[in-house]
Amino acid sequence: MAISGGNMGTVKSKGASSPDETRAGSDDIHPRIEDIPALTDTYFNKTREIVGKFGDTRVTYAVFMRRPVISAPRLALDWLEAVAEARGVTFDIDLQFDEGRWVGAGEPLLYISGSFHELVDLETLYLQKLGAACVAAYNAAAMCVDLPNVAFMAFDARHCAGPDMAELMAYAASVGSARAKRKVSAIGFVGNATDATSHFFDQAGGLGTMPHALIGYAGSTVRAAEMFQETHPGEALTVLVDFFGREVTDSLEVCRRFPDLVADGKLSLRLDTPGGRYIEGLDPSQSYAVLERHAPDAIRGYRTEGELRHLIGGGVSAAALWHLRERLDEGGFEKAKIVASSGFGPKKCRVMAAADVPIDAIGTGSFLPGDWQETYATSDIVEYGGTKRVKVGREFLLQK
Numbered sequence: 001m002a003i004s005g006g007n008m009g010t011v012k013s014k015g016a017s018s019p020d021e022t023r024a025g026s027d028d029i030h031p032r033i034e035d036i037p038a039l040t041d042t043y044f045n046k047t048r049e050i051v052g053k054f055g056d057t058r059v060t061y062a063v064f065m066r067r068p069v070i071s072a073p074r075l076a077l078d079w080l081e082a083v084a085e086a087r088g089v090t091f092d093i094d095l096q097f098d099e100g101r102w103v104g105a106g107e108p109l110l111y112i113s114g115s116f117h118e119l120v121d122l123e124t125l126y127l128q129k130l131g132a133a134c135v136a137a138y139n140a141a142a143m144c145v146d147l148p149n150v151a152f153m154a155f156d157a158r159h160c161a162g163p164d165m166a167e168l169m170a171y172a173a174s175v176g177s178a179r180a181k182r183k184v185s186a187i188g189f190v191g192n193a194t195d196a197t198s199h200f201f202d203q204a205g206g207l208g209t210m211p212h213a214l215i216g217y218a219g220s221t222v223r224a225a226e227m228f229q230e231t232h233p234g235e236a237l238t239v240l241v242d243f244f245g246r247e248v249t250d251s252l253e254v255c256r257r258f259p260d261l262v263a264d265g266k267l268s269l270r271l272d273t274p275g276g277r278y279i280e281g282l283d284p285s286q287s288y289a290v291l292e293r294h295a296p297d298a299i300r301g302y303r304t305e306g307e308l309r310h311l312i313g314g315g316v317s318a319a320a321l322w323h324l325r326e327r328l329d330e331g332g333f334e335k336a337k338i339v340a341s342s343g344f345g346p347k348k349c350r351v352m353a354a355a356d357v358p359i360d361a362i363g364t365g366s367f368l369p370g371d372w373q374e375t376y377a378t379s380d381i382v383e384y385g386g387t388k389r390v391k392v393g394r395e396f397l398l399q400k
Contacts, residue, residue: 001081003093029082030164031125036083040124051117060113060383061123062390062397067105067374069134070141071097072175075168076129080112080122089118094399100179103134108397111382123379131377132165132369133172139367140176142346144186146353147362152177153207154192155341156365163196169368170197176367177201190361209238209270209339209363216243221250222257229258237261238268238339247271247279247320248327255333268337268360271324275315275342279323287312287319291355294322298355310351316342318355325358339363345370 031039051057077093084091094111097103109130112119144152154173160166170192177188191207192198198206210228218224225239237258241250251269261267273279278287291299291311298318299311311318321340328336337360344352345366352359369375382390382397390397 001077001084001091001093003077003095029079029086033083033086036121036125040121044121044123048117048121051120056115056117057385058113059116059119059381059385060111060399061119061379062108062382062399063110063112063127063130063377063379064106064108064397065103065131065134065377067135068138069103069109070137070176070179071099071101071103071109072133072137072172073110073130074099074175075133075171076126079129080126083122084114084118087118089115091119100137100175100182106396109134109377111399112379113383116381116384127377127379129168132372132375133168133175134377135369135375136169136172136367137176137179139346139369140173140189141179141183142176143344143349143362143364143367144177144180144188145184146346146349147359148180148184148186150359151187151361152189153361153363154189154201154365154367155363156368157192157194157197159365159368166194167197169365170194170200173367174200209268210240212240212243212272215240220244221246222253225254225257236266236268238270240272241269242271242273242279245277245280247273247324248281251324251328251336252331252333255328255331255336262333262336265335265337268339269324269328270339270341270363271316271320272341273315273320275309275313278314279316279320281327282320282323284312286323287317290319290322290326295355295357298351306347307351310348311355316340316344318352318357321352321357321359322355337361 037045073095080091091112091114096108096110103109154170156169157166160169173189180186181188189201191201191203193208194206198204210224215221215224218227221239221241221243225237229237239254241247244250255262255267258267288299321338324338338358339361340359341363343366344362344364380390380394380397382388382399388398
């Protein structure tokens, strides 16, 4: 497969020299060559049989999306390359937007040219590897740009529909993060939750703190922190503090228990309070008062109901984060860090930026697309045997 027009590199496929080699090579492809007919749309399989009967032709596909996205094509291209090699053919890819580039609605991300017979049954699968990744990359980039001084951790694996999706989303977070680093020197995503996809963030393994289950097992927040530290003594310690509804009390107790870690900047308190209640010491009126002290402009402009909830509502609001920071500083623990989680997507990150929230890191899976209708990539043939031809209404896809 030859790739041109972008920074993804140029790779020429090597045709397999024997059927046995093709079969063996297919084990490295996911989905494997022999699984493609069962996983692709049936009408593509039938069309492949028709083309095989009446004669092949060279075609060019235009691949596009109906909304703005960030180009995240690598997993789709890698799969096409592997299929081309296994089938002993060549696909020519004209990548219109480098990985990490902004792409407008309806703009072709890439053109794929090659044998109609060898391409027609691949559309379902390469689109699956493209659309959702491009939308998730867009979301991740927006979040990192809005909060450039915050480290993000991709905790999306539990919300994914299996390992294929988890790979797509981890890759997408890394692409969006890289864009934010280039644009605004953001810290961006520094890692993710699982070992399997940690390589996208140049990590040797997944990152993680502790689940609520450990707090329940230990019977107290402090004891859970002690257990973690005794078992993993060389690691920085991040402690969940909302299990018992004593976010402030437990945060201070943990800091008192580990003053050396606080002094070394190796102790973080993770706030994950559910939206159904306020954190310890806050209510609606006190939430307004906290923001008046620290971010008065954040609540004086027009706000939607959703934005107000992020500012002064229950759960991990801007007021809650400022409140915890106040209490930590008053206790002499200015070097204790705060990690936030719970619904941190693009909209919430935008509000947190307006309130200048004092957080060091965010654990999130909410960069995943919220509206999956927006993730559908589309592929149309725009040229048959050297003749430009596309269905009426899609003329904008023709190569200029």
